[in-house]
Amino acid sequence: MKPPMTINLSADICGIKLVNPTILPAGFLGTTKEILKRVANSGAGAVTIKSISSVARDGHKNPTVLMYEAGMLNAVGYSNPGVKAAANEFSNIGEIGVPVIASIIGTEADDFLKVIDGFGDLLSKSKDSSSRFSAIEIPLSCPHTPGFGTLAGQSTPEATSEIVSAVRKKCGLPLFVKLSPNVPDISKLAMVAQDAGADAITAVNTMGPGMVINIDAREPVLDFKVGGVSGAALRPIAVRCVFDIYKAVEIPIIGVGGISSGRDAIEMMMAGASTVGIGTAIYDRGIDVFKGVTDEMSDWMTNNGVGSLNEIIGAAHK
Amino acid sequence: MSEQIEMVKICKVIEEAESVRTFIFSHKMDFAPGQFIMVWIPRIDEKPFTVSYHTQEEFGITVFRLGEFTKRLYSMNVGDQIGVRGPYGNGFNVSGKACAIGGGVGMAAIVTLATERDDIVIVQGAKTAVSLLYRERFPNMVMFTDDGTEGRRGFPTDYLSQLQEKHKFEKIYTCGPEIMMKKVLDFCLSRGVQCEASLERYMKCGVGVCGQCVCDGFRVCTDGPVFSADVLSKINDFGRYSLSKSGKKVNV
Numbered sequence: 378m379k380p381p382m383t384i385n386l387s388a389d390i391c392g393i394k395l396v397n398p399t400i401l402p403a404g405f406l407g408t409t410k411e412i413l414k415r416v417a418n419s420g421a422g423a424v425t426i427k428s429i430s431s432v433a434r435d436g437h438k439n440p441t442v443l444m445y446e447a448g449m450l451n452a453v454g455y456s457n458p459g460v461k462a463a464a465n466e467f468s469n470i471g472e473i474g475v476p477v478i479a480s481i482i483g484t485e486a487d488d489f490l491k492v493i494d495g496f497g498d499l500l501s502k503s504k505d506s507s508s509r510f511s512a513i514e515i516p517l518s519c520p521h522t523p524g525f526g527t528l529a530g531q532s533t534p535e536a537t538s539e540i541v542s543a544v545r546k547k548c549g550l551p552l553f554v555k556l557s558p559n560v561p562d563i564s565k566l567a568m569v570a571q572d573a574g575a576d577a578i579t580a581v582n583t584m585g586p587g588m589v590i591n592i593d594a595r596e597p598v599l600d601f602k603v604g605g606v607s608g609a610a611l612r613p614i615a616v617r618c619v620f621d622i623y624k625a626v627e628i629p630i631i632g633v634g635g636i637s638s639g640r641d642a643i644e645m646m647m648a649g650a651s652t653v654g655i656g657t658a659i660y661d662r663g664i665d666v667f668k669g670v671t672d673e674m675s676d677w678m679t680n681n682g683v684g685s686l687n688e689i690i691g692a693a694h695k
Numbered sequence: 696m697s698e699q700i701e702m703v704k705i706c707k708v709i710e711e712a713e714s715v716r717t718f719i720f721s722h723k724m725d726f727a728p729g730q731f732i733m734v735w736i737p738r739i740d741e742k743p744f745t746v747s748y749h750t751q752e753e754f755g756i757t758v759f760r761l762g763e764f765t766k767r768l769y770s771m772n773v774g775d776q777i778g779v780r781g782p783y784g785n786g787f788n789v790s791g792k793a794c795a796i797g798g799g800v801g802m803a804a805i806v807t808l809a810t811e812r813d814d815i816v817i818v819q820g821a822k823t824a825v826s827l828l829y830r831e832r833f834p835n836m837v838m839f840t841d842d843g844t845e846g847r848r849g850f851p852t853d854y855l856s857q858l859q860e861k862h863k864f865e866k867i868y869t870c871g872p873e874i875m876m877k878k879v880l881d882f883c884l885s886r887g888v889q890c891e892a893s894l895e896r897y898m899k900c901g902v903g904v905c906g907q908c909v910c911d912g913f914r915v916c917t918d919g920p921v922f923s924a925d926v927l928s929k930i931n932d933f934g935r936y937s938l939s940k941s942g943k944k945v946n947v
């Protein structure tokens with residue numbers, strides 16, 4: 378009999394150490410420190426706060442989230458309490474117990490800088506890593522909020538370069554740039570982000586937007602009518618995006634989109650992701666999905682004689 | 696019903712009290728007392744409501760006219776259509792000799808308990824006589840009004856010891872203003888009586904993904920809305936904070 382294998386699930390993204398590669402992506406549950414603690418205790422290797430703007434936003438009216446056969450549509454519209462309240466909420470951030478990523482949003486490059494200012498020491502590289510965010514993420518890719526993301530042209534190479542450079546100059550923490558799958562050439566955009574100073578690419582945000590109409594009401598269900606598509610429907614697209622980006626850039630990739638099992642996570646890593654985001658799957662599998670996915674990864678690795686994640690990252694390219 | 700929104704027609708409207716109406720739908724629903732549904736009025740909004748009436752063939756919701764959404768809903772008539780999804784959340788655990796204490800429209804969450812078990816003692820607190828709900832459904836209900844215009848004067852929580860001595864409840868259920876529920880919880884903890892309370896928080900997704908309704912590490916929509924005493928006593932936000940529509944922490 379072979380001796381039992383030791384499986385090492387620890388991951389590294391831009392020098393940030395994770396006990397496992399699963400990450401809570403922006404927009405899921407990240408409203409308070411206490412709920413992020415719960416997500417961390419449920420097995421996530423890192424967590425992301427819900428995207429924060431310089432001033433408070435109520436977001437779109439409900440319905441903002443809807444399930445359909447192949448996933449989820451959402452048009453939350455970036456509701457958030459603004460950076461002042463968020464800085465207060467996330468003080469003592471070390472209590473969360475795992476690395477925390479700050480997702481920040483703005484309409485112009487200047488707005489992003491205001492948010493960074495507003496977070497103060499929480500985004501200061503000189504602070505001890507347990508008393509600040511571990512990284513900063515800028516989504517240039519939301520498909521359903523006027524003034525932001527794709528609706529504001531933030532996913533063009535020009536805007537991406539401008540915003541990434543500005544944030545790069547302002548903040549010394551690892552900088553993740555989150556891209557939309559709805560662009561003609563995602564590898565080009567990833568290269569632009571890398572050249573402008575990004576330390577990692579988060580791929581991808583929701584796709585679309587899509588629309589679901591309730592035929593009995595004769596109305597689109599989402600109040601904003603259209604919303605970003607996530608979940609199972611997005612997975613093959615996200616995998617392809619990560620595969621293309623891996624070929625194009627040197628910096629690591631956080632693969633996000635439709636992951637709901639250990640096999641899905643390994644698939645995303647074989648495409649080239651160093652870590653994986655899990656959002657929509659919380660609906661079906663609950664907050665324990667993080668533990669579930671890591672256990673399933675570990676089982677697959679045991680059965681296949683794979684001892685560490687380095688053996689699978691980018692494996693589909695060989 | 697399920698995660699998809701279904702359009703249902705109002706088949707009956709009951710005048711409950713001043714500014715409060717119950718709307719009945721002839722539609723089957725799998726439901727446990729304490730669960731809620733999301734109600735959609737196209738182009739207006741979608742908000743959570745407790746199921747306050749439930750039979751094999753029908754269900755109903757009780758609406759207190761408050762702001763824009765409930766004004767619209769309140770003024771609807773037989774034949775009008777709304778969208779519903781759910782039911783969602785965890786309801787009450789029905790067991791033992793019990794009392795259900797409701798305050799204001801929080802009554803809606805506890806009345807379905809009495810349709811499950813007819814030995815439950817129902818206690819209602821209201822501002823004044825014309826605000827009292829469900830009087831015909833539950834003629835034996837113990838009533839309190841703040842101004843003494845009907846039933847006993849004062850809050851139900853002022854008489855908890857008396858009620859407990861008389862009935863020796865094993866469990867007390869409650870839904871209403873948070874300050875009332877907090878008092879009920881504290882009473883139960885001090886007397887070793889089991890307790891379950893149904894919490895209200897601003898909701899958006901209703902299905903546990905958006906983080907809008909959180910209370911400490913719990914999602915009211917999915918982990919609640921009904922919580923037991925051992926959980927409630929650990930929730931620091933209970934009786935203190937909730938998140939506004941933007942996600943800002945505000946006092947309850």
Ligand SMILES: Cc1cc2nc3c(=O)[nH]c(=O)nc-3n(C[C@H](O)[C@H](O)[C@H](O)COP(=O)(O)OP(=O)(O)OC[C@H]3O[C@@H](n4cnc5c(N)ncnc54)[C@H](O)[C@@H]3O)c2cc1C
Pocket residue numbers: 731741742743744745746747756757758759760761762763764765766800803804894895896897898899920
């Ligand atoms: C689980 C649960 C069950 C509920 N059951 C009932 C019920 O059976 N009958 C009833 O009349 N009301 C019930 N409510 C409250 C009901 O959802 C609000 O009264 C209603 O949304 C008010 O909306 P409005 O536009 O009329 O008023 P607004 O002026 O918009 O709001 C008035 C107050 O209602 C609350 N509220 C507003 N929107 C929401 C929302 N999306 N989610 C939660 N609270 C909100 C807030 O505290 C707000 O301050 C329930 C709430 C929850 C969370």
Ligand SMILES: Cc1cc2nc3c(=O)[nH]c(=O)nc-3n(C[C@H](O)[C@H](O)[C@H](O)COP(=O)(O)O)c2cc1C
Pocket residue numbers: 402403404405427428442449450451453455480516555581582583607608609611633634635636654655656657658904905
């Ligand atoms: C309800 C909801 C809210 C979201 N909010 C944000 C957000 O605020 N910022 C962001 O960058 N991405 C947001 N996203 C996108 C997710 O972070 C993620 O990229 C996408 O859902 C794909 O992953 P999944 O299929 O695992 O959900 C949101 C997605 C959903 C479904």
Ligand code: FES
Pocket residue numbers: 897898899900901902903904905906907908909914915916917
């Ligand atoms: S309403 Fe979205 S998590 Fe509860």
